Amino acid sequence: MDSQISEGVSEVSHTADQALHIKATSLEQLFVKAAEGMYSLAGVKTDQSILSARQLIVSGIDPESLLVAFLSELLYLLEEEKIAFHYFNLGISADSITCSITGSPVSQLRKSIKAVTFHNLKIQTTAEGYETTLVFDV
C-alpha cells in the first residue's frame, strides 16, 4: 500500500527497506523532492533559526547516478554533521551537479538510513515531467 508523504512523493511498500515514488515537473525538482522525501523517511526536524549554507559538487555518469550521489552526500552530512537542507539551487549537467544549499541543524532524527541504492533505479520522462522509484537501505 502506498502512502503519500507530500505532493508528488509517496512511500511504496517494501518488505525490509523503504522506497519512495517521486514525480516532478523538472529534473531539478525531482532531485529536490527526493531529498525532502528522504528527510521525511528519516523523521528529520530542524532548528531553522540557525542557517548554514554549502556548495556541493557531485559527479556521476547519468541522471540516476547523479541522483544517488546527490542524496548520498546529503545523507553523509545528515549523519556526520547533523545538518538537513531545505533550500536547493541545483545546476545539473550530464555528469555533475553543482548546488548551493541552505540548511539547519537537526533537532530530531528518528531513523537511520544506511544508504541510497541503485536497485531498479530508472528516471523516466512522462507527459508531466519525470518520475522514479528509489529504494533506501534502512
Next chain:
Amino acid sequence: MFTFKDLTEIRPNEWVISPSYRSDMRLPVHIFASRKMLEQVLVDRSLEQAVNASTLPGLVGNVIVMPDVHQGYGFPIGGVAASQYPTGMISPGAIGYDINCGVRLLASTIKAELVSAYLGDLAAAMNHFCPSGVGSEGLVRISNSDLEQVLHLGSRWALKKGYASEADLLRTEESGCVEGALPDKVSGHAKKRGLTQLGSLGSGNHFIEIDTVDEIFNPEAAAVMGLQCGCLVIQIHCGSRGLGHQICTDYVQQLQGAPQRYHYSLPDRELVCAPMDSTEGQAYLGAMRAAANFAFANRQMLAWAARRAFEEVFAGKVKNWQLHQVYDLAHNIGKIETHIIEGKELKVCVHRKGATRAFGPNTPGVPPEYAMIGQPVIIPGSMGTASWVLTGTNVSMQRSFGSCCHGAGRLMSRAQAKRSVRGEVLIRDLEKQGIHVKAGSLPGLAEETPAAYKDVDEVIKVVVDTGLANKTARLKPLVVIKG
C-alpha cells in the same frame, strides 16, 4: 511474479529455478525452503532478485537462497553466490551496505532463575554501557592512527588496547581480522564516520539480547561451546556502522561504469561488479575487508561493555559472573574460500548477504576447539522469540558453499508493522512474557514486532532437515536492548 510452476523440488525442501527460466541466467538458483515458506517468499520479489543475481558474470555452482530469504535491493537478503577467484566478479551490492553485519554470542554459568530479581538492573546497565540508537556515538573516540589500525587489525587492535582476550579472538570468524585490508582504499567520508562510531550498536534491527539457554539438543557440542541449560547468554547483533555503509555506497557508485568497461550487462544496476583481479576489484576487496575488521572490533568493544554491565550488576552477588565468548560470525561479507564445485576444488569469493558461514567439522577456518563439532552458527530469532545455536555440517560444504540462514527473515514491511502494533503495546506484551525491553525509539521498536518476521523455528527446521546445520541449543529471550 514466480509461481510453483517455475520451481522444481529436487529433494525435500530444496527447489530449483532452471537457467532456462530466463535467457540471461548463467546458473541455476537453488532455494532451501518448505512449501509453506515458499508461499510466503513468492509474495515479494526475492526470487526475481535471486534470478538477477544468477546473471553476474564469473559465478560458479548455483545461486543459493536460504529459507529466511526476503526481498532486499539487488541481491536478496538470504542469498549466497560464489565467483571464481581471481578472474570472477566481486559485487559490493551482493554483500550489502552493512559490511560484516554479524552476531556474537557470549555465555555465562549464571543460572537465570537465581538472578531473576536482577534482570531489570541488568537491562539498565546494559543500556547504559552499550551505546545504541539513531546516530549513536561509540564507546571511545579514536585517533586517525588508531582507526588505521582498527581497519588493518580488527579485533587484534582491541586485544592490544585491553578490550579483548586471546580466547575471544580464537572464537571469532577469521580470528577477528580479515587479512588483506587496504585502509588507503577507504574514503575520507567513510573514515570520518568510523572515527566516532566504534563501540556502538546503531539502530534498526540491531540489538543486544540477554537470553537463557532453554534447551540443549547436542550435549557434546554445547559442552565444547560452554553452553549450560538455564544459564544466561548474550547476543550482540550489529555491523560496521556508517563506515561500512559509506564504503559500499562509494564503490557501488564508482562501479556504475564497470558494465561498459568490462563488457557485461545486468538487469539491476545495484549488482554492478568488477573482476577481482582488476584495479577496481582489488580496491573494493581491500576496503570491504577493512570494514569487516571495523565490525569485528565494534562487536568486540560491545562485548567488553557487556562484561562491564555484568560486573556492575553481579560482582559481589554472584560467584562466577564472567562471560566467555562462544563465537562471533559475519552474515554480510565476501570471503575467499576453497570449495569443491562440480568435482573440482576451486578458490572462490563467496558472497553472503544475510547468510551465515556454516563450515562443517574439520574444515580449515574452524577454530581448533570446534574442529570436531563444526563451526558454531548463531541464528537470532525475531524480538521475543527463540534464537538458535547450530553447527555447520559437511552437507553445507557440499550444497551451499558452507552457508546457512541468518535469522527469521522479514515478512512484513516496516510501515505495515507499525500499523499492526504500537511500540508501547509491544513493550507491555513482551513484559507480560517476562521479557524486559529497552528501546531508543518506540516506532522503531514497532517496526521490529515479531509478527513482522517469519517463524524462526520453521526456518531452523528447514536448515536442519536439509542437513545444512545441526541443532545445538535453543535460547529464550529475557532482556532486549534496541537502538
